[in-house]
Structure formats: structure tokens, C-alpha cells
Amino acid sequence: MIDLTIQNAHDQIELIAFKIGEQEFCVDIMSVREIRGWAPATPLPQTPAYMRGVINLRGAVLPIMDLAVRLGLPVTEPSARSVIIVVKTAERMVGLLVDGVSDILTVTRDSIRATPDVACDRVRSFVRGILSIDGRMISEVSLDRVMPEMESMAA
Amino acid sequence: MDEMEAIKVTFFLECEELLADLENGLLTMRAGDADNETVNAVFRAVHSIKGGAGAFGFESLVRFAHVFETLMDKVRAGQIPEGAELAGALLRAADVLADLVSAARSGLAVDEERSSAIAAELEAITQGGGADAPKQDAVKDETSLFEVNVLPETASDLDDPDFSFTPMAISLDEPSPPPPAWRIEFSPLKTLYASANEPAILLRELERLGEATISLDSSRLPDLAQLDPDNAYLNWTIILKGDVDEQAIRDVFDFVDGDCLLKVEPFDASPSSSIDIAALIHSAQADESAQAPDAIESPTQPPQADIPAVAAVPIAPRPAPAPAPVPDAQAFAPQATIRVDPERIDKLIDLVGELVINQAMLAQRVAESGLAGSSSLAMGLDDLEQLTREIQESVMAIRAQPVKSVFQRMPRLVRETAAMTGKQVRLITDGESTEVDKTVIERIADPITHMIRNAIDHGLESPEDRIAAGKSPEGLVRLAALHRGGRIVIEVSDDGRGINRKRVQAIAIEKELISPDATMSDEEIDNLIFLPGFSTAAIVSDVSGRGVGMDVVRRSIQALGGRITIASRPGQGSTFTLSLPLTLAVLDGMVVDVEGQTFIVPLNHIVESLRPKAEEIHALGPVGKVLAVRGDQVPLVDIGQILGFRSHAPSPVDRVVLLIENEDGGRAALVADAIQGQRQVVIKSLEANYRQVDGIAAATILGDGRVALILDVDALVAMRRREPPVRPSFDPQQIAAE
Numbered sequence: 001m002i003d004l005t006i007q008n009a010h011d012q013i014e015l016i017a018f019k020i021g022e023q024e025f026c027v028d029i030m031s032v033r034e035i036r037g038w039a040p041a042t043p044l045p046q047t048p049a050y051m052r053g054v055i056n057l058r059g060a061v062l063p064i065m066d067l068a069v070r071l072g073l074p075v076t077e078p079s080a081r082s083v084i085i086v087v088k089t090a091e092r093m094v095g096l097l098v099d100g101v102s103d104i105l106t107v108t109r110d111s112i113r114a115t116p117d118v119a120c121d122r123v124r125s126f127v128r129g130i131l132s133i134d135g136r137m138i139s140e141v142s143l144d145r146v147m148p149e150m151e152s153m154a155a
Numbered sequence: 156m157d158e159m160e161a162i163k164v165t166f167f168l169e170c171e172e173l174l175a176d177l178e179n180g181l182l183t184m185r186a187g188d189a190d191n192e193t194v195n196a197v198f199r200a201v202h203s204i205k206g207g208a209g210a211f212g213f214e215s216l217v218r219f220a221h222v223f224e225t226l227m228d229k230v231r232a233g234q235i236p237e238g239a240e241l242a243g244a245l246l247r248a249a250d251v252l253a254d255l256v257s258a259a260r261s262g263l264a265v266d267e268e269r270s271s272a273i274a275a276e277l278e279a280i281t282q283g284g285g286a287d288a289p290k291q292d293a294v295k296d297e298t299s300l301f302e303v304n305v306l307p308e309t310a311s312d313l314d315d316p317d318f319s320f321t322p323m324a325i326s327l328d329e330p331s332p333p334p335p336a337w338r339i340e341f342s343p344l345k346t347l348y349a350s351a352n353e354p355a356i357l358l359r360e361l362e363r364l365g366e367a368t369i370s371l372d373s374s375r376l377p378d379l380a381q382l383d384p385d386n387a388y389l390n391w392t393i394i395l396k397g398d399v400d401e402q403a404i405r406d407v408f409d410f411v412d413g414d415c416l417l418k419v420e421p422f423d424a425s426p427s428s429s430i431d432i433a434a435l436i437h438s439a440q441a442d443e444s445a446q447a448p449d450a451i452e453s454p455t456q457p458p459q460a461d462i463p464a465v466a467a468v469p470i471a472p473r474p475a476p477a478p479a480p481v482p483d484a485q486a487f488a489p490q491a492t493i494r495v496d497p498e499r500i501d502k503l504i505d506l507v508g509e510l511v512i513n514q515a516m517l518a519q520r521v522a523e524s525g526l527a528g529s530s531s532l533a534m535g536l537d538d539l540e541q542l543t544r545e546i547q548e549s550v551m552a553i554r555a556q557p558v559k560s561v562f563q564r565m566p567r568l569v570r571e572t573a574a575m576t577g578k579q580v581r582l583i584t585d586g587e588s589t590e591v592d593k594t595v596i597e598r599i600a601d602p603i604t605h606m607i608r609n610a611i612d613h614g615l616e617s618p619e620d621r622i623a624a625g626k627s628p629e630g631l632v633r634l635a636a637l638h639r640g641g642r643i644v645i646e647v648s649d650d651g652r653g654i655n656r657k658r659v660q661a662i663a664i665e666k667e668l669i670s671p672d673a674t675m676s677d678e679e680i681d682n683l684i685f686l687p688g689f690s691t692a693a694i695v696s697d698v699s700g701r702g703v704g705m706d707v708v709r710r711s712i713q714a715l716g717g718r719i720t721i722a723s724r725p726g727q728g729s730t731f732t733l734s735l736p737l738t739l740a741v742l743d744g745m746v747v748d749v750e751g752q753t754f755i756v757p758l759n760h761i762v763e764s765l766r767p768k769a770e771e772i773h774a775l776g777p778v779g780k781v782l783a784v785r786g787d788q789v790p791l792v793d794i795g796q797i798l799g800f801r802s803h804a805p806s807p808v809d810r811v812v813l814l815i816e817n818e819d820g821g822r823a824a825l826v827a828d829a830i831q832g833q834r835q836v837v838i839k840s841l842e843a844n845y846r847q848v849d850g851i852a853a854a855t856i857l858g859d860g861r862v863a864l865i866l867d868v869d870a871l872v873a874m875r876r877r878e879p880p881v882r883p884s885f886d887p888q889q890i891a892a893e
Contacts, residue, residue, distance in 0.1 A: 042862040056862050061839045
């Protein structure tokens with residue numbers, strides 16, 4: 001797991017911000033491989049509800065995760081604005097279904113603050129920190145944590 | 156990776172090949188049908204490993220290889236009688252050598268005790284096997300059944316009166332008798348020294364072939380001031396008397412081939428010594444001119460071509476030089492091959508997979524656009540399809556490998572397992588050249604290893620028991636590979652006691668795997684050994700009773716899309732048969748629709764497809780249904796329901812039923828909504844980016860670019876026995892609880 005927080009606090013980082021419902025989230029641009037429009041995914045049986053299924057990404061089978069459901073929010077109803085953010089962590093690639101990309105932000109590492117105590121454990125484990133820009137609150141998603149579990153659910 | 160590392164990697168790659176050659180050669184020797192070339196090949200393999208290891212400073216490897224090489228050198232000189240005992244010792248030495256190579260590669264420690272014990276054994280044989288070649292006794296007689304009488308080789312026969320110089324009847328196609336003496340001119344080139352060869356060793360080897368008179372020509376040696384220490388200035392002329400054939404002489408220089416100028420010609424020893432000297436001087440001069448920088452002469456030119464150079468020398472008429480015997484080496488000559496990084500081939504296969512998908516997509520689009528089948532566009536598409544197929548097959552063939560690479564690891568396993576269990580075992584392999592895709596090769600080694608261990612440990616009896624049963628004390632394990640019906644079949648059979656069905660059943664009852672009053676057929680009892688947690692060994696042995704038994708083998712075989720069956724006859728042995736797909740890259744499948752989704756059912760599982768009639772369907776229990784097929788009652792499995800895509804199975808009437816057969820020969824009827832057709836699909840791993848999904852073997856990409864799932868038929872049928880799953884609802888509360 002690459003933990004960027006150990007880097008120099010004044011280093012500039014770029015983040016891709018996107019919307020899920022009314023909330024804004026972001027991920028480090030370095031882990032984003034591409035952003036593509038929504039296309040129906042082939043559903044996978046016996047998988048958690050946040051797994052939307054799999055799509056063909058130039059010959060590779062790419063699992064698509066409904067980030068909203070993963071974060072405990074209502075199911076995403078795909079629309080024309082919906083996009084899939086293809087992210088890569090470690091050796092795996094996953095597509096994140098979100099409601100639309102809103103911004104690319106350049107900020108310093110130290111402008112991201114710790115998640116407030118009020119949040120529940122689930123949010124705290126998936127959100128690495130909070131960014132405040134022009135009155136907007138943007139949560140940085142901890143990609144390593146939201147990745148789908150590798151091991152099969154206990155059947 | 157720096158340059159040295161890259162060379163090291165190449166060295167270890169070569170070591171693998173050399174070790175394989177070594178083992179093959181030794182096995183041939185043990186079987187008693189080794190010829191000179193085999194012995195030479197073994198020697199060369201050891202020598203090359205030693206040379207490379209020396210360059211990288213793997214000292215323990217060099218030390219051991221040196222001892223090994225010294226012994227092999229004596230063996231090929233015929234000073235040590237070949238035979239099963241020797242071969243056994245050499246095979247053990249080869250195992251140690253392989254261990255040392257892998258230790259050198261991994262940097263881990265080796266079992267010094269074992270390697271020095273074997274080294275001592277080799278040295279004892281080397282010492283013991285002098286010119287009079289007494290029979291060595293250091294070797295345990297474990298392979299005496301292979302004892303063959305190998306005639307002592309030529310070199311030591313010189314003193315044998317029966318082998319005097321008077322040739323007896325010689326058939327016409329044999330080469331004419333070798334002349335009584337040879338004249339050898341040996342002029343090392345600079346490169347010979349550069350590759351760390353030592354002329355003295357070669358000369359000493361020549362001396363061993365017969366009575367050699369060696370003279371040094373140092374006339375080209377410049378003054379010290381002009382001397383280039385890296386250059387070669389010395390030439391030798393050797394007169395070798397004795398019944399030696401030309402090839403034997405050339406073999407001495409085998410390793411310096413290309414690094415020296417070599418002339419071997421018949422020499423009549425009878426003329427007076429003055430002529431001898433004249434010839435020497437003359438030829439030395441001739442050599443000198445031949446070595447002028449601009450003179451290009453192939454050092455391996457046939458001797459006849461060199462004769463004019465010395466034609467002026469008044470040497471008494473001599474027999475025409477024996478035609479160079481056709482070297483056996485040609486039969487063993489390496490095929491022209493190229494080394495390619497496997498990743499490049501994998502990439503190529505991926506790309507061809509894309510091509511296949513794209514071609515299918517294109518064809519589908521054209522069909523949808525409503526162009527007539529007879530249009531030139533459609534015809535072009537047909538050609539494209541055929542070409543794509545051919546390219547795919549060719550590319551797959553590149554990655555196909557003979558199962559030999561797996562099979563050749565087994566003799567060692569057999570030796571070690573036999574030693575550990577105190578049994579006498581002979582391994583017979585068959586069909587080593589059967590080719591199968593690399594993806595399969597990589598994953599069959601473990602199951603085969605396990606099955607062979609199992610056959611020796613559980614299948615074969617101890618030598619005493621075998622004798623008591625009227626069998627040869629040596630047990631037989633046969634490993635065979637063959638192609639059958641587009642699949643590769645691997646059989647592991649033994650001639651042991653067979654499966655003790657009473658005991659198997661008793662153990663299964665004891666472990667509560669079956670109910671005590673179950674009536675079972677022999678076949679069903681045999682298959683009990685595949686149940687998880689089943690181990691028949693009375694004492695859990697070091698060899699195969701690790702609690703993970705045949706169930707692990709079966710699971711790994713099933714994961715490959717294969718099946719394993721067993722046939723056993725009491726007192727006569729058991730045969731395990733594996734049947735595997737030839738590749739894990741493509742699959743022939745039936746494309747079916749279920750709940751608006753497309754699925755692929757592997758064709759090899761499908762027995763037939765049919766449309767059921769209402770009267771053929773019978774309810775069984777609260778939800779179960781069976782289908783009557785020609786008197787058989789086959790359980791119906793609704794694909795949509797079992798995968799959780801629909802909560803209730805609709806009536807199979809007016810739908811399609813695929814009758815499938817699983818590993819155990821059990822049948823089931825899969826219900827799908829409709830059949831689209833039969834198609835070859837490219838297998839895409841789900842695990843690469845996600846994980847394994849129950850009931851799904853893999854994924855593929857269809858003509859329309861969408862992903863379709865390939866069903867894991869056996870898993871589906873197994874799932875039927877569990878509660879029908881319900882797809883988790885999209886309820887955040889439930890997710891939070893996960």
C-alpha cells in the first residue's frame with residue numbers, strides 16, 4: 001500500500017474529484033488509468049451488491065464497482081453523466097462507477113485533513129481524509145480499502 | 156538487470172537443458188543401450204556446467220562437477236566398465252549436481268553432507284576403475300535388474316591379444332581399418348587460451364588414447380620484448396600410435412573446435428625417424444603459413460584437403476585415410492531453435508485473441524447491417540475468419556510444449572520416493588513428446604507428482620510382499636501421455652495391489668464420509684479416495700499422507716477444466732487417468748441465453764441438448780425436478796436460479812435443456828432460455844482483476860464486445876445440492892453488515 005501521507009507535506013498532488021449523489025469525493029490522479037463512459041456491465045453471480053459486474057476493457061475483464069454502494073450510499077442509477085473511473089492499485093484494475101467527474105484539483109498534501117470523529121467506522125475506513133475548497137467538502141477515497149475483497153464470501 | 160546478471164540467467168537456463176540432457180543420457184546408459192555419443196553427451200553436459208559455474212565462481216558446484224567430470228572422462232575412455240551400478244551412482248550424482256545448480260541460483264545452502272558423500276563415492280569409483288577396471292563395490296545395488304554386459308571400450312583393449320592389429324572379416328559398409336598411427340598437428344589459436352582451455356590437458360588426453368610422441372614447435376615464439384602475452388605461439392605435432400579411430404582423436408578436441416587449427420592424418424610409423432623429422436619441420440612450416448593472419452582456414456576441414464600441403468614430404472605410401480565416420484552427433488544435433496521471452500508469446504496470444512474477438516464483432520456488425528451473404532464483403536469476411544483461425548492455431552502451436560519437461564522431473568522423484576519407502580520401482584514413461592499448451596504444462600506437474608508418489612507409496616507393495624504375491628520384487632509405475640479427442644490424457648498406472656475396497660469403505664465409514672449401510676458399486680468405492688480428508692495410509696507417511704490427498708489432486712485438475720478417473724483391479728494395480736484440455740487459452744463452448752444474459756457452457760461437458768416435454772419432467776421433493784431421459788432420471792438445474800439471477804425456476808418446457816456429464820460421470824440437465832450456437836471463445840481470467848466466482852470458470856468477450864461468463868459446470872451441479880442462493884439485495888444496511 002502506497003501511503004502518500006509519509007511524503008513531504010508541501011508536495012503538490014493532483015486529485016480527480018467526482019460526485020456520488022450530492023457528495024464529492026476524490027482519488028489521486030496517479031492511480032487513475034482512464035475515465036470512460038458508462039456501458040452496461042455483465043453481472044456476476046454470487047457477488048456483493050457493490051459489484052456491478054464486468055466489462056471488456058480492450059480485451060481484459062474489468063470488474064466494475066458501484067462506489068456509492070461500497071461507501072454505504074444508495075445504488076447509483078447510471079445516467080448519461082455516469083462514468084467509470086478505471087483505477088489501478090497494486091496489480092489489480094477496477095472500474096469505479098460514479099455520477100460524474102467534477103474537477104481536477106492541485107493541492108498540497110497538508111491541506112487534506114483527518115476525517116472528523118463524527119463519521120462512522122465504515123466512512124472512516126474508506127475515506128482517507130477531507131479536503132475543503134471554496135466551501136466544498138471533498139473526501140479522499142482510500143483506494144486500497146475500497147477494493148473488492150479477493151476472497152470468496154463465506155457461502 | 157546488469158549484463159552479468161543477464162548472462163547468469165542464460166547460464167541457468169542452459170543448465171536446465173544440460174541437466175535434462177545429462178539425466179536422459181544417464182537413463183539411456185542405465186538401460187544399457189548407450190553408445191559413445193551418449194557418454195560423450197553426458198560428459199559434455201557436466202563439463203559445460205563446470206565451465207559456466209567456474210566463470211561465476213560457484214565453487215561448490217565447480218568442485219562437484221569436477222569430480223563428476225573426472226569420472227565421466229574415465230568412463231568415456233572405457234576405463235570404467237559401464238553398467239547399471241555405475242549408472243545408478245551417476246544418476247545420484249546428477250541429482251546432486253541439479254541441487255547444486257539450484258542452490259547456486261537461489262543462493263541457498265545445499266546439503267553439503269550429501270554432496271560430499273556422493274563426491275566421495277564418485278572418487279572411489281574413479282580410483283577403483285583403473286586400466287584393469289576392477290569391479291567397483293561402493294555402489295549399493297539397487298538397480299541390478301538392469302545389469303547388462305557392456306563390452307569394454309576400445310582404448311583399454313590395446314593389450315588384449317584378441318584385439319591385435321590383424322583385422323578380421325570386415326563388412327563392406329564399415330570404414331576401412333584405422334591406420335596404425337596418426338599424425339596430429341595441433342595449433343591453438345588465441346581464442347583457445349582466452350576461453351581458459353589448457354593444451355596440456357588435451358595432450359594428456361591424447362596420450363591416453365595410445366602411445367603418443369609429442370613434439371613442440373616453438374619457432375614462432377618471438378623475443379620477450381615482442382611477446383604479446385595474450386597471443387598463441389606454440390604448435391604441437393603428435394604422433395599417436397595405436398588402434399585409435401579418427402573420431403576419437405577429434406573428440407579430444409571437441410571443446411576447442413574452432414579455437415585451434417587441427418590436422419589429423421594417417422601416419423605410417425615404419426619409415427626411419429629422419430623422415431619423421433623432415434615431415435615435422437615441413438609441416439610446421441606449412442602450418443606457419445596457414446596461420447598467416449589473412450589465411451582463412453577452417454580448422455575442421457577434412458584431412459584429405461590438407462594433404463597437398465605435405466605432399467612433398469617423402470612419406471611411404473600409406474592407406475587412404477579412413478573416411479570420416481558419420482558422427483552420431485548428427486542425430487543429436489540441436490534443432491535450429493530461437494529463444495524467445497515467454498512474455499512476448501503470451502502478448503502475441505493475447506493480441507490474436509483480440510483479433511479473433513474483433514473479427515467476430517466485425518462479422519456480427521456486417522450481418523446486422525443486412526448485407527447479403529453472397530456479397531464480396533461477406534466473402535472477404537469469411538476469408539478473414541479462416542485466416543484468423545489459422546493465425547490463432549499457429550500462435551498456439553508456438554506455445555505448445557511437449558510434456559517431456561514435466562515427465563523428466565519424475566525419474567528423480569521416483570528414485571527418491573522409492574528410497575524413502577524402501578521399495579523397488581521402475582518408471583516407464585510414454586508419449587513424452589505429446590504437446591500441450593504452456594498454460595496446461597505449468598499446472599500438471601503438481602498433480603502428476605502427487606499421483607506418482609501416491610502410486611509408489613500406496614499402490615506398490617514392498618519387495619517382500621510382491622515376491623509373496625508371485626510378482627517381480629520391482630514395482631512398475633507407468634506414466635503416459637497421449638492426445639485423445641482434442642484433449643490430453645495422462646495416465647499414471649502401477650502394478651501394485653490395487654485399491655483395497657473393503658478398507659476404503661471402512662475408513663470412509665469411520666470418518667463419517669459415507670453412511671455405514673450404504674451399498675456402493677466398486678467404482679463408487681474407488682472414487683471415495685477423492686473425498687476431502689481421506690487418507691488410507693495406516694501410518695501418515697512422509698511421502699504422500701499429508702492429510703491432503705487425492706481430493707487436492709482432483710480439485711486442481713477440475714480447476715483446469717479436466718477430469719480424473721480411476722480404474723483398479725485387486726492385486727493387479729490401479730490406473731489414474733487425467734483428461735485435460737489442450738489449452739487454457741481457448742475453449743469450444745455452447746452460447747446460451749439466460750435471463751437476458753449470455754453464458755458459455757464448455758462443449759466437452761455437453762452430452763446432448765434437447766427440448767423437454769411436460770410429461771418428461773417430474774417433481775422430486777419440495778422444489779427439485781428431474782428429467783426423464785431414455786429411462787434415466789436426471790436432476791434439472793436452472794442456470795438462472797442457481798446463479799441467483801432469478802428466484803424461481805420457470806418451467807423447463809419450451810426452454811432448452813443441456814444434458815451434461817460431470818467429472819464423476821454424474822449427469823445433470825442445465826436449463827437455459829435459448830441456445831445461440833456453438834463457438835470457440837477466448838478464455839479471459841476473472842481472477843486477474845477480481846477473484847474466482849462460484850459457478851463461473853472464466854469469462855470471455857463476445858462478438859458485440861460484451862463480456863460473457865463461462866460456466867463451471869461441475870461447480871453448478873455441486874451448488875444444486877446446497878440451498879438455492881439469493882442474490883443479495885441492494886440494501887445499504889445489509890452491505891454495512893458485511
